[in-house]
Amino acid sequence: MTGVWHRDNGATYSFFEDSRFQQSDKPGAQWVWIKKRNQVYLYGNPDRFWTVDFIGRDEVAVIEDDKFTITRK
Secondary structure, eight states, rough: OOEEEEEEOOOOEEOOOTEEEETTSSTTTTEEEEEETTTTEEESSSOOOEEEEEEEEEEEEEEESSEEEEEEE
């Protein structure tokens, strides 16, 4: 999951090797991410939980409140 992922709405999701997660459309917010099988836990404020389905090595379908796809660049 490490690297920068892009969503079609323009947001970028950064998964850092030291387990930090940042989302470009939420400036200043930061989470700690942990991936367990097809689940990604984002610990922060608020805690978040994603179910993920790897479509390919660099493309992931994400289920949160809605469903969307992110692509690693």
